[in-house]
Amino acid sequence: MSAADTWEILEVGGLVTVQDAGRAGLAHLGVPHAGWLDAPAARRAHRLLGNHESAALLEVTLGGLRLRAGAARWIAVTGASCEVRVDGVARGHGVAVWLPAGAELRLGPALDGVRSYLAVSGGLDVEPVLGSRATDTLAWVGPPRVTAGAVLPLGRPAGAPRAVDVHRPVRPGPLRVHPGPRADWFAPDALDRLCATTYHVAPDSDRIGLRVTGAPLTRVVEGELASEGMVLGAVQVPPDGLPVVLLADHPTTGGYPVVAVVDVVDLARCAQLRPGEPVEFRRA
Structure with a gap:
């Protein structure tokens, strides 16, 4: 793995974890399912980038995130709305965004909701544990909590980004x-x-x-x-x-x-x- 195929985490404001669709079929061994909490938002991020929906991404809780890109890739941020900036320039939420090599990406605190999802073309290629790249915060099975200084490997892009993907609002009410x-x-x-x-x-x-x-x-x-x-x-x-x-x-x-x-x-x-x-x- 070269530095060009990684993200370097510079700053983390709250809980940030690597998540995918979770670990199915291990409950009888006492292993929680884990995986993203807002499945529609996470899958939408992957659709925007042409990723397989089981790819790993970052779940950012409330506090924001700052990282430096090694490789030039498309990214998408969905879920809780937040400010998205690339080298200080405002970019869109819920759309595919080009992140140049060496650029700094900053996600601000959640403006509504709790959890934002940051996906990258090709997904995060961290080492799977028990068949999944999801972080379980009960027993801390899976990739460790993402902290400043962490270096995350990126997978190989498999598809082309979409110009738009229909946002399906979460049903309000009880x-x-x-x-x-x-x-x-x-x-x-x-x-x-x-x-x-x-x-x-x-x-x-x-x-x-x-x-x-x-x-x-x-x-x-x-x-x-x-x-x-x-x-x-x-x-x-x-x-x-x-x-x-x-x-x-x-x-x-x-x-x-x-x-x-x-x-x-x-x-x-x-x-x-x-x-x-x-x-x-x-x-x-």
Whole structure:
């Protein structure tokens, strides 16, 4: 690998990780799926560049990023809107952008939403772990967290960039939920109460789970639940009664009862909800 085939990370403002479509089929070994949280945004970035949709990119959380390009490549930034500058000159968001060799790319903080996706033609060619280049922040399986000084190898471009790609806005409104396998551990009206309450995103939300503040749900079954398998979007309820929506880095098993499961179509919204924003649920 030559320096011309790399990106040098100069500055990182928040959590930045390498992500792809994730690790499928390893939950029985206790390995989380991981992968990008906002799948439509990540796949759109790859479509703009002619990449295979399973290619690896950077997921930039809130804080911004600055890097120096070794090779001249097309790039695309999607997801949460942010300022995009190449050698100080403003460039577009949601379009293919030419990044010359030696140029400095800067992404500003997210202006709305939480997670921006930075893709490069050919993808990031970091070493895969267990068949994926996704970083799992629960057990830190996969590529390490991206920090200043990191050097990221680039893959070989495989397609041509698109002039435009249709932006499909994330559906606004409540998160649609299906009844969970342990709804009977709660008061009979628990699902109705869940869907009638306006919660707010808690500041400790992360890639593992979307946590909320608000009115707690009441359990009617006491004691401990034996650990059982957890799925993406499961709405777990810990002892404090406040729901937690499990996201890509969630543990594969858990002992808190699941009152509901968020519809897979609405999971991208969970990736872009900012701390303090309202969260509502409704029956699917």
